[in-house]
Amino acid sequence: MSTPGRGLHGHVLDSLGPAITGGEYPPGSVLRTDELAQHFEVSRSVMREAVRVLESMHLVESRRRVGVIVRPKCEWNVYDPQVIRWRLAGADRPHQLRSLTVxxxxxxxxxxxLAARHATAGQCAELTECALGMVANSRGHQLEGYLIHDMAFHRVILTASGNEMFARLGDVVAEVLAGRTHHEVMFEDPDPAAVTLHVQVAEAVREGDAARAEELTRQITVGALQELDILAP
Amino acid sequence: MSTPGRGLHGHVLDSLGPAITGGEYPPGSVLRTDELAQHFEVSRSVMREAVRVLESMHLVESRRRVGVIVRPKCEWNVYDPQVIRWRLAGADRPHQLRSLTVxxxxxxxxxxxLAARHATAGQCAELTECALGMVANSRGHQLEGYLIHDMAFHRVILTASGNEMFARLGDVVAEVLAGRTHHEVMFEDPDPAAVTLHVQVAEAVREGDAARAEELTRQITVGALQELDILAP
DNA sequence: CGAGGGAAAAAGTCAGACTTATATGTCACA
DNA sequence: TGTGACATATAAGTCTGACTTTTTCCCTCG
Structure with missing residues (x-):
């Protein structure tokens, strides 16, 4: 997804990032630039660039005479797509998945x-198409086809909302949905009720019925929460 | 807030970051590392580190034989606290403020x-204290005192939710609230109804009444939307 | 036992040389 | 005249070594 391993410092990040988010270097750990450079067989310049990136993600803090210190989890930029990807790929996966689902x-x-108010005709058409694609792939173990349309559906909703911050969550939601199909238990066909809800959301958005679109989508997300046993007692 | 101007590359970022988010270099603009290094009077190493950070924020893309290209706004990491701060400080401020309020x-x-379910006794106490502070400062043009307690209130709610992603929005919300008091029109004392709502939210959380806490907070945010003329027709 | 000063360690900075990828222009050939 | 291969220029990428600066730690001295 997006820009992988661009240049040497990218390769270093692909190793070091997951190691940090995965808890291999617990918060408070002190790393030294020179050692890391030797370990990854790159020059100090490259290593420094990698450290700068980790620093901008608030994963580490660089202090003179001390080294590169791993920051506590609660200070990480948890909305950074790269950080999310690293965590989803590591031991933190279940926890990250729950956070994202909430x-x-x-x-x-x-x-x-918002989409019900702002969606263009084109976006409404896309939405309907996605919903139909979900219906078409909802039976007979066509999980991959279903997933593709499901991801597209949610991405269109978030984009059509007209809010840039919602729109940028499209990738994240896609990754959560993909994770559910690929990693978590998903042997059977998707819940027919969920499929129906998506179709109804597409309808509501097309008709500009904001309240209904919101309520129906809330039901979809409640389903997602229940799948992860996040109850509402 | 957080880590300002750490090192030379930090100073460069403090200039270049706002320039990009502020539209001084429109998307598609091509910058050259050497030129920038000369302009900021730093070595290429330092300049490269700064570019790497901008790249990790998806503000720019570095391509061989071409230069450093400014990416379109829709690709920026809009949840990066640094990016949010830069945009709030520039011409994009009103737009950014609306996005954040939504x-x-x-x-x-x-x-x-969630806070109503998960808040500790200590957090409930903090919350009550904040609400009382808001009441105490709600009359007589004590806007600063009111602001401090307001920011703290929302931060506690977000933290007490137990969701790391919500918790990390504490800084952002604080900056939105501060902006309303300092930059936007806020001559008079705060709306008494809003103050009452905060007190009631604190109550609901203390009593573990999740539905009521949610509904009351929804009323608070509706008020915030109305202040920015984001209607719901 | 505390304050002050010195030494060491690691990050920070800089300059220069070299490598690599790639956009672009040129030229031959169809 | 159009098209493809090839040469070239360019700017990022990388590496190395020397130097500076900050900060911690420790040792001495009062």
Missing amino acids: LRSAVEPVAAG | LRSAVEPVAAG
């Missing part, structure tokens, strides 16, 4: 409501 | 609901 449950209903 | 309206109610 975020979805907050954002997506509101986004759907 | 985000708040999605996130904060859900966060309050």
Whole structure:
């Protein structure tokens, strides 16, 4: 996704980033630039660039005479797509997935409501197409086809909301959905009720019924929460 | 806030970052590392580190034989606190403020609901203290005192939600609230109804009434939307 | 036992040379 | 005249070595 391993410092990040987010270097750990440069067999310049990037993600802090210190998790830029990807690929995956699903449950209903007001005719058409694609792939173990349309559906909703910050969550939601299909338990066909809800959301957006689009999407996200046993007692 | 101007490359970022987010270099603009290094009177190494950071924020893309290209706004990492700060400080401010307020309206109610379930006794106490502070400063043009307690209130709610992604929005919300007091029109004392709502939210959280905390917080955020003329017709 | 000063360590900075990828222009050939 | 291969120029990428600066730690001295 996006820009992988661009240049040497990119390769270093692909190794070091996941190692940090994965807890291999616990918060408070002190790394030294020279050692890292030797370990990754790159020059200090390249290593320094990599450290700068990690620093901009608030994963580490560089201090003179001390070294590169791993920051506590609560200070990380957890919205950085790169950080999210690293965490989803590592031991933190279940925790990250729960956080993101809760975020979805907050954002997506509101986004759907806004989409009902702001969506262009083209976006409405896209949405309907996605929903139909989901229906068409909802039976007979066509999980991949279903996933593609599901991801596209949510991406269109978030984009059509007209809010740039919602729109940028498209990639994240896509990755959560992909994770559910690929890594988590998903042997059977998708829940027919969920499929119907998507179709109805597309309808509501097309008709400009914001309240209905929001409520229906809320039901979708409640389903996602229940899948992860995030209850509402 | 956080880590300003750390080192030479930090100073470069403080100039170049706002220039890019402020539209001084429109998307598609091509910058050259050597020129920039001369302009900022730093070595190429330092300039390269700065470019790497901008690249990790998806503000620019570095291509061989071409230069450093400014990416279109829709690709920026708009959740990066640094980017948010730069945009809030520039011409993009009103737009950014609206985006963030819409985000708040999605996130904060859900966060309050979760806080009602997960808040510790200490957090409940903090919350009550903040609400009382708001009441105490709600009359007689004590805007600064009111602001401090308001920011703290929302930060506690977001933290107490137990969701790391919500918690990291504390800084952002604080900056939005501060902006409203300092930059936008805020001559009079705060709306008494808003003050009451905060007190009631604190109550609801203390009593573990998630639905009520959520609904009351939704009313608070609706007020924030109305202040910016973001209607719901 | 505390304050002050010195030494060491690691990041920070700089300059210069070299490598690599790639956009672009040129020229021959169809 | 159009098209493809090839040469060239360019700017980023990389490496190395020397030097500076800050900050911690420790040792001495009062």
